[in-house]
Amino acid sequence: xxxxxxxxxxxxxxxxxxxxxxxxxxxxxxxxxxxxxxxxxxxxxxxxxxxxxxxxxxxxxxxxxxxxxxxxxxxxxxxxxxxxxxxxxxxxxxxxxxxxxxxxxxxxxxxxxxxxxxxxxxxxxxxxxxxxxxxxxxxxxxxxxxxxxxxxxxxxxxxxxxxxxxxxxxxxxxxxxxxxxxxxxxxxxxxxxxxxxxxxxxxxxxxxxxxxxxxxxxxxxxxxxxxxxxxxxxxxxxxxxxxxxxxxxxxxx
Ligand SMILES: Nc1ncnc2c1ncn2[C@@H]1O[C@H](COP(=O)(O)OP(=O)(O)O)[C@@H](O)[C@H]1O
Ligand SMILES: [Mg+2]
Numbered sequence: 001x002x003x004x005x006x007x008x009x010x011x012x013x014x015x016x017x018x019x020x021x022x023x024x025x026x027x028x029x030x031x032x033x034x035x036x037x038x039x040x041x042x043x044x045x046x047x048x049x050x051x052x053x054x055x056x057x058x059x060x061x062x063x064x065x066x067x068x069x070x071x072x073x074x075x076x077x078x079x080x081x082x083x084x085x086x087x088x089x090x091x092x093x094x095x096x097x098x099x100x101x102x103x104x105x106x107x108x109x110x111x112x113x114x115x116x117x118x119x120x121x122x123x124x125x126x127x128x129x130x131x132x133x134x135x136x137x138x139x140x141x142x143x144x145x146x147x148x149x150x151x152x153x154x155x156x157x158x159x160x161x162x163x164x165x166x167x168x169x170x171x172x173x174x175x176x177x178x179x180x181x182x183x184x185x186x187x188x189x190x191x192x193x194x195x196x197x198x199x200x201x202x203x204x205x206x207x208x209x210x211x212x213x214x215x216x217x218x219x220x221x222x223x224x225x226x227x228x229x230x231x232x233x234x235x236x237x238x239x240x241x242x243x244x245x246x247x248x249x250x251x252x253x
Contacts, residue, residue, distance in 0.1 A: 004129065008150050018047050020241075022047065033098075035100075037127060038102075039123075039134065041137060056092075059092065117149050128152070146176055156173075159193055162194065167204060216244050219240065
């Protein structure tokens with residue numbers, strides 16, 4: 001059976017996961033005609049905006065709708081729930097500019113996020129055979145790794161800024177993914193973001209055993225796009241960040 005290349009971006013909040021994910025989607029959809037599914041797995045959203053997409057329905061919306069229909073006793077819904085769920089999730093896919101996008105959403109009720117996460121885990125596994133590449137912009141921290149949401153991800157891309165805290169979160173994720181077999185990855189590495197001088201990278205290289213896939217400079221243009229609310233998919237091809245991410249994709253996807 002056809003299996004998609006599954007890539008997940010994980011790390012501390014605010015380190016650049018969403019920005020890098022958006023650049024990856026831009027590169028993956030350019031030219032080669034591959035079917036790409038981008039999943040915003042962060043309840044704080046972000047990827048949609050970075051891609052210039054308006055999300056109408058999230059995975060959590062689909063889940064809530066379905067629960068409401070079951071509670072109303074709609075005929076057929078109970079027995080066919082799983083099929084229906086598949087169908088509804090497929091309907092919630094937002095297609096634009098050569099890629100499809102799905103957002104996990106933000107459950108308001110306490111304690112619900114784990115249910116959405118388990119749904120997400122199935123979605124990653126189930127939808128994957130309909131795409132060539134599935135790219136997941138992960139929630140900040142280690143929770144989704146712990147809960148095995150990323151179990152079937154082959155390429156685990158950690159992201160960190162140069163802060164000790166960011167690196168510590170990446171190390172924790174790597175540890176849980178590897179030692180608890182929470183992710184069945186074939187390769188894992190880290191992208192260092194917002195670097196100001198190459199000696200920062202060399203210093204970190206001396207302190208970590210993580211494979212450093214590449215590093216991205218603190219970039220005024222990314223700041224500017226952020227400031228104006230412009231999607232990062234509009235970044236010019238000459239942007240240094242695009243060059244770095246392109247090299248990394250060549251290596252892993
Ligand atoms: N290389 C960079 N140079 C300058 N600003 C950046 C860079 N990478 C990310 N940013 C900015 O940092 C902030 C956090 O980035 P984001 O991608 O949303 O992080 P995350 O998804 O990990 O929380 C955003 O405002 C983004 O524009
Ligand atoms: Mg983000």
